[in-house]
Amino acid sequence: MGKVLIIGAGGVGSVVVHKCAQLPEVFEQITLASRTVAKCEAIAAAVKSRLGREISVAEVDADDVAQMVALIRREEPNLVLNVALPYQDLPIMDACLETGVDYLDTANYEPIDVAKFEYHWQWAYRDRYREAGITALLGSGFDPGVTNVFCAYALKHLFDEIHTIDIVDCNGGDHGKAFATNFNPEINIREVTQRGKYWEGEWHEIDPLSVHQSFDFPGVGEREMYLLYHEEMESLVEHLAPKGLKRIRFWMTFGQEYITHLRVLENVGMTRIDPVDFEGQKIVPIQFLKALLPDPGSLGEGYHGKTSIGCVIAGIKDGQPVRKFIYNICDHAETYAEVGAQAVSYTTGVPAMIGAKMLLEKRWQGPGVFNMEQFDPDPFMADLNQFGLPWHVADCDQPIE
Numbered sequence: 001m002g003k004v005l006i007i008g009a010g011g012v013g014s015v016v017v018h019k020c021a022q023l024p025e026v027f028e029q030i031t032l033a034s035r036t037v038a039k040c041e042a043i044a045a046a047v048k049s050r051l052g053r054e055i056s057v058a059e060v061d062a063d064d065v066a067q068m069v070a071l072i073r074r075e076e077p078n079l080v081l082n083v084a085l086p087y088q089d090l091p092i093m094d095a096c097l098e099t100g101v102d103y104l105d106t107a108n109y110e111p112i113d114v115a116k117f118e119y120h121w122q123w124a125y126r127d128r129y130r131e132a133g134i135t136a137l138l139g140s141g142f143d144p145g146v147t148n149v150f151c152a153y154a155l156k157h158l159f160d161e162i163h164t165i166d167i168v169d170c171n172g173g174d175h176g177k178a179f180a181t182n183f184n185p186e187i188n189i190r191e192v193t194q195r196g197k198y199w200e201g202e203w204h205e206i207d208p209l210s211v212h213q214s215f216d217f218p219g220v221g222e223r224e225m226y227l228l229y230h231e232e233m234e235s236l237v238e239h240l241a242p243k244g245l246k247r248i249r250f251w252m253t254f255g256q257e258y259i260t261h262l263r264v265l266e267n268v269g270m271t272r273i274d275p276v277d278f279e280g281q282k283i284v285p286i287q288f289l290k291a292l293l294p295d296p297g298s299l300g301e302g303y304h305g306k307t308s309i310g311c312v313i314a315g316i317k318d319g320q321p322v323r324k325f326i327y328n329i330c331d332h333a334e335t336y337a338e339v340g341a342q343a344v345s346y347t348t349g350v351p352a353m354i355g356a357k358m359l360l361e362k363r364w365q366g367p368g369v370f371n372m373e374q375f376d377p378d379p380f381m382a383d384l385n386q387f388g389l390p391w392h393v394a395d396c397d398q399p400i401e
């Protein structure tokens, strides 16, 4: 049915390639390209030994639009699936525009010198994508991604009006390291150390990690969760506020050990994103820190425990107040056995594959630039159950203050 060009050979890239390779009837040809071609070759060898499928590999610096355009012209994909870093979103979108090819990513664009998570840079491509007759699907990971689809599903089937959404994200797993991040350390630390923000008619800011409470996560148990800003809130406010949404917040769990390490790293300046002089050269402390920390793609072996992520949604159905929890539980050891990756990479890579499948099968169609909640949630929800991320809906009486 189609040919996909995947950019980025990290933890998420490896899962996406494995999951696409499991579906040869949809993904007839797969090319994996990244900055370090040796990482692409290692993933290709793993796919060959696990699934017996050949995939092509290539080297590309995706910051360079001309290189991306040349690669797309050579490979002629139906879709470019971007699981490199958020810094590459705009150059890859530019290359797709120039070559007339559909685009998908899992994280919104961020400028490298400011930790800002906003869609406006990518939404600015809406008219140009529409005019070019191509489609961009933004944020097709778990959160953003599946959480947006959960909200669309709730609005379609469970509620007449949605009033509040609390997205709750727990990684109850243990990788045995004193400090490691489950996806790219630079992006993860930029996200967690910024000021918290939630929406209730307007945006409210709080100090980083200053609001927290306990929540009993299915499959994991009680954990302390912290209010953070997360990018899917921006698009959900845009699309659901006109339909009655009054408040949306995002919560993520952290262990005390993680928070202590993070505080020390911040206090000594190791999370700075601006260049500093060191022995005659410029280094960016957070990039140096990334070089020291474990590669998220290497955390899978021995990782045990589960992730438990979902949306607690309150609103009205048939004139009655209703509160529901839609969630997925994912087991680190099971995902490692299936594709050699921990559950955070898996819960991102599987929805990226399904989003690509939606576009290739033309179940989701543009043209234009879209967030996940803008499309019919049903085929995506069905595929989550089929391809490794089964979901559950329960009545919810746990308070979130």
Ligand code: NDP
Residues within 6 Å of the ligand: 007, 008, 009, 010, 011, 012, 013, 033, 034, 035, 036, 039, 060, 061, 062, 063, 083, 084, 085, 086, 088, 106, 107, 139, 140, 141, 142, 143, 144, 145, 182, 183, 184, 185, 187, 296, 297, 344, 347, 348
């Ligand atoms: P990694 O750091 O493990 O992998 C990133 C990959 O991108 C590496 O292979 C890296 O190459 C490659 N890359 C970086 N810069 C370039 C470039 N200029 N040109 C080509 N390739 C480049 O990250 P993850 O796999 O953990 O995360 C991938 C993406 O997924 C990130 O954008 C992250 O924000 C997103 N994500 C989304 C989630 C969601 O739920 N929506 C959750 C988790 C992650 P090299 O090896 O040379 O450094």
